[in-house]
Amino acid sequence: MVHAGRIVEDIGSPDFGRSLAGGLRSVAPYDFTVIFGYVGSARPLDLYDDFPPDRRLLHVEEYQEGPYLLDPFFLATLDLSEPGLKRLREIAPDRFYQGEYYRSYYAQTGLAEEIGYVIRVNDTLTIVVSLMRKEKRFSTAEVRALKQVWPVIDAACRKHWQNVVPADGGQSQDIAERIEDAFQRIGEGVLTARERQVVELTLRGHSADAIGSQLGISSGTVRIHRRNIYTKLRISSQGELFSVFINAMLGDVQDDPPASAARARTRRS
Incomplete structure (x- = not known):
């Protein structure tokens, strides 16, 4: 991974999210990054994103208002499956693309594909580093390459966000x-x-x-x-x-x- 050194250097600094996104784009190009922190079912924390303002309204602000509760990536943070790189189409329910969450909310994003690293930071916080493409899906080779850098992404994110404390202290409803x-x-x-x-x-x-x-x-x-x-x-x-x-x-x-x-x-x- 070409940018691994920069990612490690920026752990603990405000530039970490930008360095992480740059490193991931050197492995497989994509359009948008968003990193949400999840504590139970509380409102997600927007830890980093690189959306333009018009896209941020839909992907972040509207998402945080409730649709996240039906998001397969959010639901993946609640189960006991292994952390790692997940493709939306692999973790979504069988009728996801015909379901109302997709039709009423997700289809508005116009994305060709979203994949995300599900990372257990600690017993309270799980984060999802989402990589989004507008035009085409990630190829098998690109997904393989992104999986190969998982140890770096996992360790760096856990180190950088280890002290994140949600506003409610983690006391969210199930x-x-x-x-x-x-x-x-x-x-x-x-x-x-x-x-x-x-x-x-x-x-x-x-x-x-x-x-x-x-x-x-x-x-x-x-x-x-x-x-x-x-x-x-x-x-x-x-x-x-x-x-x-x-x-x-x-x-x-x-x-x-x-x-x-x-x-x-x-x-x-």
């Missing part, structure tokens, strides 16, 4: 609790525990078959649950369900879910 609280507010207690599970998996991008397999029920039963959810929430589409979810996470849920959904769509347009 994601399952936050989602349950949100849907209690949306449905005023009318959604069952099973229906909340179906909502969460649907919004993450899982198909009816995949949801049924995870919950031990048939895909037909999943579809019945979805119809019941729409009826109870007085909505008629997955798009409205996504909007209601985001408003719930923002604490902007009123007595009329469709009205909240309309406001969310207005903010995104």
Whole structure:
């Protein structure tokens, strides 16, 4: 890695993120870098990014307002899988590209591919170093080269961000609790525990078959649950369900879910 020395030299300095991005671009060219720090399900910390202002609004500010909770990279920070370089299309659910998170939020990025290093800094903080391309996917050879420099990236990032302390001291709610609280507010207690599970998996991008397999029920039963959810929430589409979810996470849920959904769509347009 040509820039490894500079990366090591800049550990602990404000130039570290820029040096890290430069080093990674020397391995495989790409367009944008963003490094988020995750502490449980708390609002992500923007540790570094090199977006132009118009792109930063979508990729950082809007992302932090709620969509991150459905991001496969964020979800990868919560599981116990091995850290390392992950391709979005490999860790995403089976219907991710047909799901509402993709259609309502991620498709707006116009990215050809996103890959990211998932790094466990300590017991509290996990970071994701995301590399984004606008025009074409990373080749097999490029991914292989990026995996080869993993030891340098992992060690340097853990050293640089080892003392990061989130504003809430790490005392964030568990994601399952936050989602349950949100849907209690949306449905005023009318959604069952099973229906909340179906909502969460649907919004993450899982198909009816995949949801049924995870919950031990048939895909037909999943579809019945979805119809019941729409009826109870007085909505008629997955798009409205996504909007209601985001408003719930923002604490902007009123007595009329469709009205909240309309406001969310207005903010995104």
